[in-house]
């Protein structure tokens with residue numbers, strides 16, 4: 291199948307036969323546990339009880355290969371609730387190479403649909419800040435969806451061309467998971483099986499280099515930048531790293547990946563070109579290594595200012611000065627709204643009988659006419675490119691508020707008032723757009739928004755008109771949940 295296109299890599303692939311054999315097999319699913327929401331032992335038991343057979347990878351025990359699946363793991367309630375993320379095994383390596391720590395400030399320059407941003411947040415134990423950026427609005431919607439599904443409250447989403455990502459924050463770590471020809475996806479994408487055309491191979495490296503330059507400029511001195519792609523082409527991999535090392539004139543050093551990670555060494559020569567010998571420290575992952583896709587990973591350390599950095603360094607005031615509320619931090623950091631938080635806590639208690647402890651450690655942000663977001667961030671950068679922060683709890687609804695379904699899934703399970711526990715058939719009817727009579731004894735105290743709960747978990751928002759109940763879940767989420775209940 292794909293092998294004619296990939297013939298050009300025959301001399302650099304460590305086991306050509308195994309590579310070909312892997313490309314010809316279907317790719318098994320892999321899932322990564324989200325410890326922010328799930329206990330790995332409990333999750334594994336629940337999935338195995340339903341006939342899944344799971345094998346953890348020894349280099350990453352929270353990543354499980356799905357050896358047997360009675361049905362796709364995406365059709366489980368656990369997936370819908372955000373207990374895990376379906377991530378290719380090879381795609382889990384860049385964040386392990388970046389190794390973000392709790393409390394750090396980390397940038398994911400090309401983040402959608404969020405596999406690696408959610409992994410960073412989870413590795414950081416939900417402490418610190420992840421800035422997840424992408425320029426593509428459709429892909430941003432998928433990113434926001436995944437961040438909310440996985441219950442991540444420490445992320446700021448931005449919409450910017452990564453090559454011009456604004457200054458003002460000096461990041462501890464930056465991931466540049468660049469757009470690429472995606473040949474590593476050949477097992478699951480017909481387009482990737484066609485391989486990179488000559489045109490793509492000429493066009494992409496310029497974008498990749500520009501993104502890596504910007505990522506390095508935005509890192510603090512001593513910070514770590516990981517460059518990754520999911521393609522085999524050395525033109526988009528080692529050649530990019532080699533050029534940037536050359537341009538950086540000693541300000542950037544290539545480092546070995548943390549010990550224990552899979553893959554083989556980077557190539558030091560390609561089609562008559564020789565790269566710096568240290569490029570060998572890069573890592574190549576081929577489909578046969580993990581029975582997965584392909585990946586390239588390079589870990590760089592910024593030792594000092596890079597030649598293309600703006601004067602003053604990454605934390606400096608961006609051109610045009612600080613934004614509204616700007617101060618010496620340059621970017622115009624916006625502080626959380628303490629008064630608004632008080633109002634939200636009081637409203638949540640009054641509406642759903644929820645204790646203040648449910649919202650401990652969260653700060654409130656509002657956006658004119660759009661609603662209220664809760665984030666575990668006492669202040670956030672004031673960039674104009676900001677798209678969302680944390681998790682939206684309520685939308686503005688006339689003069690009042692409507693709770694969001696993601697907000698209720700996150701914080702509403704312990705509701706004691708205006709909550710309805712539903713059996714499968716009643717929930718299914720609601721999700722099909724029908725109205726149902728609430729079960730007798732449900733603590734419904736007034737007409738209005740209610741928490742819908744299933745098997746002890748809040749699954750979203752409903753409306754009680756005094757007699758009948760209807761679903762107020764967004765269509766997409768309702769459709770997903772309907773497919774899960776149909777099993």
Ligand SMILES: C[S@@+](CC[C@H](N)C(=O)[O-])C[C@H]1O[C@@H](n2cnc3c(N)ncnc32)[C@H](O)[C@@H]1O
Nearest residue numbers: 400401402403404405406426451452467468469
């Ligand atoms: C390989 S995908 C990222 C996958 C993502 N990191 C994940 O793990 O889910 C590459 C992303 O780069 C984005 N992209 C394309 N051009 C870009 C640019 N100029 N700046 C930043 N990101 C860009 C694409 O929209 C795409 O979402």
